[in-house]
Amino acid sequence: MITFEGVSKRFPDGSVAVDDFSLTIPSRSTTVLVGSSGSGKTTLLRMINRMVDPTGGRILIDDEDVAGLEPVKLRRRIGYVMQNSGLLPHRTVIDNVATVPILEGVKKSVAHEQALRLLDTVGLDRGLAKRYPAQLSGGQQQRVGVARGLAVDPNILLMDEPFGAVDPLVRDELQQELLRIQRELSKTVVFVTHDIDEAFLLGDQVVILRTGGVIAQAGTPAEILANPADEFVASFIGADRGKRSLHVDAEHGDLARGERVLVDGTGRVVGILRDEPGIASSHGAASS
Amino acid sequence: MTWVLANLEQIWRLTLDHVALSVPPIILGFLIAVPLGWLAHRYRPSRGIVLTVSGLLYTIPGIALFLSLPVVLGTRILDPINVIVGMTIYAVALLARTAADAFDAVSNDVRQSSVAVGYGPIRRFFVVELPLAGPVLLSGLRVVSASTVSLVSIGSLIGVSSLGYFFLNGLNRRFPTEILTGIVGVIVIAVVFDLFLVLIGRVLLPWARDARPSARRGRRAVA
Ligand SMILES: Nc1ncnc2c1ncn2[C@@H]1O[C@H](COP(=O)(O)OP(=O)(O)OP(=O)(O)O)[C@@H](O)[C@H]1O
Ligand SMILES: [Mg+2]
Numbered sequence: 216m217i218t219f220e221g222v223s224k225r226f227p228d229g230s231v232a233v234d235d236f237s238l239t240i241p242s243r244s245t246t247v248l249v250g251s252s253g254s255g256k257t258t259l260l261r262m263i264n265r266m267v268d269p270t271g272g273r274i275l276i277d278d279e280d281v282a283g284l285e286p287v288k289l290r291r292r293i294g295y296v297m298q299n300s301g302l303l304p305h306r307t308v309i310d311n312v313a314t315v316p317i318l319e320g321v322k323k324s325v326a327h328e329q330a331l332r333l334l335d336t337v338g339l340d341r342g343l344a345k346r347y348p349a350q351l352s353g354g355q356q357q358r359v360g361v362a363r364g365l366a367v368d369p370n371i372l373l374m375d376e377p378f379g380a381v382d383p384l385v386r387d388e389l390q391q392e393l394l395r396i397q398r399e400l401s402k403t404v405v406f407v408t409h410d411i412d413e414a415f416l417l418g419d420q421v422v423i424l425r426t427g428g429v430i431a432q433a434g435t436p437a438e439i440l441a442n443p444a445d446e447f448v449a450s451f452i453g454a455d456r457g458k459r460s461l462h463v464d465a466e467h468g469d470l471a472r473g474e475r476v477l478v479d480g481t482g483r484v485v486g487i488l489r490d491e492p493g494i495a496s497s498h499g500a501a502s503s
Numbered sequence: 504m505t506w507v508l509a510n511l512e513q514i515w516r517l518t519l520d521h522v523a524l525s526v527p528p529i530i531l532g533f534l535i536a537v538p539l540g541w542l543a544h545r546y547r548p549s550r551g552i553v554l555t556v557s558g559l560l561y562t563i564p565g566i567a568l569f570l571s572l573p574v575v576l577g578t579r580i581l582d583p584i585n586v587i588v589g590m591t592i593y594a595v596a597l598l599a600r601t602a603a604d605a606f607d608a609v610s611n612d613v614r615q616s617s618v619a620v621g622y623g624p625i626r627r628f629f630v631v632e633l634p635l636a637g638p639v640l641l642s643g644l645r646v647v648s649a650s651t652v653s654l655v656s657i658g659s660l661i662g663v664s665s666l667g668y669f670f671l672n673g674l675n676r677r678f679p680t681e682i683l684t685g686i687v688g689v690i691v692i693a694v695v696f697d698l699f700l701v702l703i704g705r706v707l708l709p710w711a712r713d714a715r716p717s718a719r720r721g722r723r724a725v726a
Contacts, residue, residue, distance in 0.1 A: 266618055291621035301616025305634050305710040315620050347710045363620065373619075 540602020
């Protein structure tokens, strides 16, 4: 469990990125921080592993104040994945994944064997192990980034817009992969994005932020969709433009087969509604 | 040609002297310029000082430097140390700015992510920043190497032996063959040094060859 207690961050230049932020992030589930650019998401994330130290309040990991922990040690037991992967360009894929375990004293051969298994976990061909990052596609690099984040078998995985720079198809694939990994490993994932659809897909808990790290609303995707707290949230999730309210198009669809066409408030066709539960979603066009 | 053959032994001896004078400044210059460049990169206030001072150092005329160093260092006027120290100063002057630029050019994403995964500051310098600054440092070092090998000749003016002796002596005797021998000798040394540096680069920076850090995508075919 990660707890923010009245956390503030004022940078030396005077800008206040986060002001009096409190939140509980439950263990073994995914919490998504979502908000527009400059809302303090990265700052919040980096305060967890002490890349940024708060100027007020405190952050607890399992009731232990991180301020009392040695930063380098703390970071080595927390996975971190960022946009553009941040892989070391002068190390091969396998060395990138094995780097932290080796720092931690794991024998090189053991770390490499482990790293190969992690490549399997993130769905990468072992044949890529000896390549340099620049010899991979953007999506492959992100997978390596995830594998590296998992390498120390951390309880906590921090992800800062990890899929922000890949094309939509690859992003879908990576999101599904992350859901699968999370089902298998159940880490405490803190995921940052500015894409609300990604937030609703991945988050057990979704936290919508305004500028200054102010929480506009926190809850499950269903709670937020059903009851947007205010105008800001409604507009952020697209409810104000009718993106989230669906109705059946009476004129089209094959009623004989029990299929009806679904349209959102803006008039865009978003999918097919079937009588059998569970199938409709897989046929629906992605709403993004 | 007959002159060359008749003087092979002296040519070889002066070539060795020339190499012995050139190598220490290149190595020392690198060892001094890299930390200076890193300071200039890391701490804004130091940047102006480091870059201005190193720029000024480079404008000191070589002969003035060689003549004043014995006074400053308390060495004898003919001591090769003077030439080595003087050349080292030039090497630092040339390389400090390049080193600062080299560290500036290391991707901030990579630096941040190495912090994030738990590299401490010292390890980060040696394992991440220094190698990533490597290609730019290497290109700077190649310039320094060529310039040192050619400038070392000036030492002959104050009587420190190098291939520069052939220029002076050839000029005095109005004997072009001797001058040419000196020039060719200097060029050969410079080229050999350069090849050696390129080779070191190949060995130490294998990743820099076919994969530029900026190439984010589309190079997947490179096996
Ligand atoms: N090192 C810093 N020094 C000064 N101000 C900073 C620093 N880092 C962030 N800020 C400021 O803090 C605010 C929040 O920044 P942060 O990077 O946390 O936003 P973000 O939500 O991650 O944005 P994005 O979606 O663009 O990544 C911004 O106004 C930013 O300018
Ligand atoms: Mg950010």
